[in-house]
Amino acid sequence: MLDLRAITAGYTRSTPVVRDVSLSVAPGEAVGLLGPSGCGKSTLARVAALLHRPDAGSVVVDGEPVRRWRHRAPREQRTAFGVVFQQARLSADPRLPLADLIAEPLRATGRRQGSADRVAELAATVGLTGDLLTRRPHEVSDGQLQRACLARALVLRPRWLVCDEMTAMLDASTTAALVRAVEDYRSATGAGLLAVGHDRTLLDRWCDRTVDFTSLSTAVPRKAADR
Numbered sequence: 001m002l003d004l005r006a007i008t009a010g011y012t013r014s015t016p017v018v019r020d021v022s023l024s025v026a027p028g029e030a031v032g033l034l035g036p037s038g039c040g041k042s043t044l045a046r047v048a049a050l051l052h053r054p055d056a057g058s059v060v061v062d063g064e065p066v067r068r069w070r071h072r073a074p075r076e077q078r079t080a081f082g083v084v085f086q087q088a089r090l091s092a093d094p095r096l097p098l099a100d101l102i103a104e105p106l107r108a109t110g111r112r113q114g115s116a117d118r119v120a121e122l123a124a125t126v127g128l129t130g131d132l133l134t135r136r137p138h139e140v141s142d143g144q145l146q147r148a149c150l151a152r153a154l155v156l157r158p159r160w161l162v163c164d165e166m167t168a169m170l171d172a173s174t175t176a177a178l179v180r181a182v183e184d185y186r187s188a189t190g191a192g193l194l195a196v197g198h199d200r201t202l203l204d205r206w207c208d209r210t211v212d213f214t215s216l217s218t219a220v221p222r223k224a225a226d227r
């Protein structure tokens, strides 16, 4: 279970962007998270993926409370997550050919053995041909780079996937291919998914349930509290 309990988080203590929000994702479940722009979906997704420390509340992953965040989180917890962001170019090292970009988490965790086979297998899963694997990010399209970023997110076989607007910049056929790759991975492994997006039709089709960010908070609305 991925359990977010009464999370308050943001960028300054005095004005949190996420206030008292709770959300659970069961193993194997796909949950879509919708909400207006700027409401705090990405911030909550980053908390869920252990990339942003909340100011209050707790995150419990497979029964283990999270006590440390980002690079300080224990490797076992950190590597339980695969994360894909909207803007592939911001999350890809421009110096790395796509094959190395996909293999990055294997290198970072000292699991180089068999990495070429794993990269080839994942490239096929996400629909990247061999000629693209030797190119650097500036030599491929946004859709091709996002395919590589999804392959990178899957390379350590995470139990949880967090896809934050993964397909927002992409055309319909690339969107369909990436969603299919995520679903193939989930049906093979039983991984759970938190998918953040704007497109209710896509999320309803993709996920077991879709929740509205604004319905998740038990905090008193700020205007009423300030009165």
Ligand SMILES: Nc1ncnc2c1ncn2[C@@H]1O[C@H](COP(=O)(O)OP(=O)(O)OP(=O)(O)O)[C@@H](O)[C@H]1O
Pocket (backbone or CB within 6 Å): 011, 017, 035, 036, 037, 038, 039, 040, 041, 042, 043, 044
């Ligand atoms: N690094 C940051 N520093 C300061 N404020 C930030 C930072 N990142 C986001 N914010 C602010 O936090 C609020 C919530 O942002 P967040 O990205 O979580 O919203 P969102 O619901 O994902 O929006 P969108 O749908 O537009 O991506 C916004 O007001 C945003 O300006």
